[in-house]
Amino acid sequence: MGKVVDVNVALDVIRDGDVIAVSGFNMATTPEYLLIRLYERYKETGHPRDLFIVTDTLPASRGRALDLIAERMIRDNDFGFIRGFMITFFGVAPSLQRLVIENRVEAYSFPIGVATRWFRSVASGVPTITKVGLGTFLDPRQDGIYLNGLARERRTCRVELISINGDEYLLYDCPKPRVGLIRGSTADEFGNLTMSEEAIYGSVLAITQAVKAQPNPGVVIAQVLYVSRFVNPRDVHVPGPLIDYIVTSPPEYHTQSASVRYDPSICGRVVVSNACLPNNDKPNFEYVIARRVVLEFVRLIEKLGRPIAVNLGIGIPALVAKIIRSEGVDDYIVTTVESGPWGGIALSDDDFGVAISPKAILPMPDQFIMYEGGIIDAASLGFMQVGPNGDVNPSFLPERVTGPGGFPVIVHGSPRLYFAGAFTAGKRDIAVVNGRLTIIRDGQIIKFIKKPYKVGFNAELGLKMGKEVLYITERAVFRLTGEGLVLEEYAPGVDIERDILAKMEFEPIVSRHLQPMDDAVFRDGPMGLLEVVEKAVRR
Known part of the structure; x- marks a missing residue:
């Protein structure tokens, strides 16, 4: 008392x-x-x-x-x-x-x-x-x-x-x-x-x-x-x-997040319908990246024959949750945010850490045991720089201190890592027109460089642990191998030499099976993934 x-x-x-x-x-x-x-x-x-x-x-x-x-x-x-x-x-x-x-x-x-x-x-x-x-x-x-x-x-x-x-x-x-x-x-x-x-x-x-x-x-x-x-x-x-x-x-002085005083859907008291959420009917280049990540999740469901649980990081990966919901596959791809929510729509920027209509919320120490132990199936995280052997600098620059966040634990534990981000940085004008990627003005900052400023993901250790690692951008998809990065996919509308290889400080391995990215990620309207995952889980 x-x-x-x-x-x-x-x-x-x-x-x-x-x-x-x-x-x-x-x-x-x-x-x-x-x-x-x-x-x-x-x-x-x-x-x-x-x-x-x-x-x-x-x-x-x-x-x-x-x-x-x-x-x-x-x-x-x-x-x-x-x-x-x-x-x-x-x-x-x-x-x-x-x-x-x-x-x-x-x-x-x-x-x-x-x-x-x-x-x-x-x-x-x-x-x-x-x-x-x-x-x-x-x-x-x-x-x-x-x-x-x-x-x-x-x-x-x-x-x-x-x-x-x-x-x-x-x-x-x-x-x-x-x-x-x-x-x-x-x-x-x-x-x-x-x-x-x-x-x-x-x-x-x-x-x-x-x-x-x-x-x-x-x-x-x-x-x-x-x-x-x-x-x-x-x-x-x-x-x-x-x-x-x-x-x-x-x-x-007591708000649920930086910009939300109180929303009952954030603390789990109500569940909002799909009609209340943004869709992805007309994709921009960031949605192209997020859609391609979702396709990888769907392929994993087809491989495993069951629903999956994944982690989504801050930035472009946070868009993945919106696409999962708009495609109606959120019962099959259960997203998690490191602060504790499972499912729902993760918010971004200063509101990152909370989700609209989560299916469950765990204490954060328990959430990170899931990550460190590899109990989830996959993770999609952002990147700032990628080195020739696949090392990733998630967010560090000499003039900016961000701290490690949840990144080191998630990349350590997750058996599959899908790094997702724009291919270049800086001012750019990149559009999706008639199902093709159009680079009107490219970013001047190269992100695939000879030596990342700091290493947050050690690719050599990742390979030793048997991880599957992809690097997904709006114009190219790379796979991590013991020999280095392999270019496996390119976006329709781009010139491989001019728009990809010339914008890297090192030369990746070009796959003998190099192919265009799935055109579904560039089309207007939903990708129709619900039928695919339902068929995969029923089989």
């Missing part, structure tokens, strides 16, 4: 130098009110200061939550509030990226699935050991998890190469959090917390467990929208004894 308190009473327990665990996948499950009020207390009193933040993903979006705090730190030239953080993804937080690049705070980055496992490991009192990251930029023989000079100097978090029975592994570690800032929808007066209106579960329970574990159990503060005299026991996600303080938030 007495757990429901004013926000200042709750935040008063936070001390200078504390390690604070914060939930949040972009704005989903982000306790924005607690973060903003904590920063305001620092500005008013000078305390708490020198905080170290550890997260499961990114409790922010552009100009919101931690990114807003970073923006104000830069504006005021005052960097005493946060001394460092371990954040797994910075893609939609430009001010946080600036703090890293300018070396204002020490910055570390685990893959999301490693971070979620780390919270559970802290709760269990065991180390976090995995093969995820071997042979990539996360490997301490390359960059490690250290994003700037302060991190490399202080090593508050660390990654080490270890050997177990002759096999290589990576050990990831950060200091145990003393405070947890989490979020739920409703709490009763005893502190029992539900997630009934949240878009995802995230790692809320795992963070709570890590804070409360021995030695030195800490303090958990939960942000909610509602306080009730009673909640259904079956709806409780975090039991009351694990929560010390409950703080009610103004609605503007």
Whole structure:
């Protein structure tokens, strides 16, 4: 009793130098009110200061939550509030990226699935050991998890190469959090917390467990929208004894995603019909890429004779879910998003991580066990650069810090990888006209290059693990082999020499069976895939 308190009473327990665990996948499950009020207390009193933040993903979006705090730190030239953080993804937080690049705070980055496992490991009192990251930029023989000079100097978090029975592994570690800032929808007066209106579960329970574990159990503060005299026991996600303080938030600081305050279809209370969703009747070049990915999924269903579960990454792969729904094959191709949703329509950009009308929502640590263990059938992820042997740089550039996100865990575990993205980058004008690809103005940035800036997918290790790997673009499809990339398909309307080979820094192997891409991906109207998959599953 007495757990429901004013926000200042709750935040008063936070001390200078504390390690604070914060939930949040972009704005989903982000306790924005607690973060903003904590920063305001620092500005008013000078305390708490020198905080170290550890997260499961990114409790922010552009100009919101931690990114807003970073923006104000830069504006005021005052960097005493946060001394460092371990954040797994910075893609939609430009001010946080600036703090890293300018070396204002020490910055570390685990893959999301490693971070979620780390919270559970802290709760269990065991180390976090995995093969995820071997042979990539996360490997301490390359960059490690250290994003700037302060991190490399202080090593508050660390990654080490270890050997177990002759096999290589990576050990990831950060200091145990003393405070947890989490979020739920409703709490009763005893502190029992539900997630009934949240878009995802995230790692809320795992963070709570890590804070409360021995030695030195800490303090958990939960942000909610509602306080009730009673909640259904079956709806409780975090039991009351694990929560010390409950703080009610103004609605503007408690949104399901960056742009959605509340939508019942996002938290699973209603299911919208196909009529409410966008179609893909007139494909542009990005839809061509996504359609080609869907065709590969359909071929996999034909091969296996059953429905499949797949992961979709951010960017063009997120379009795949819309095509799957518009083709009516979403009962056969069940898409997953790393934050926890299964099925439905994944949203993009700052709203990535939530889905319209998901069939199921898992806690994020459980979702990543699915990925790391290869329990899903395939994954489609974006790419920024591809090297001659098939290595992939997903998102890193010298002037931009994104963090690994979920990419390293997914490419490690998934048995089939369909990298999907535009063939070139930069300003371009590429159209689909009369079933043919027309390149009016091509992008000037080459993406298939001799040496990727950083390696997120190690193709050599992928081949050793027996993975099937394709690189799907609007004009060409490549396959990974032991000899390198093989060009297997080209788009109708393109000149292979001028539009493909001349726009690569290396020469791929051209298949003896080189053929045009399926013209269905370039035609107006649906591709008629439902009949194909129904026949494949019935046989």
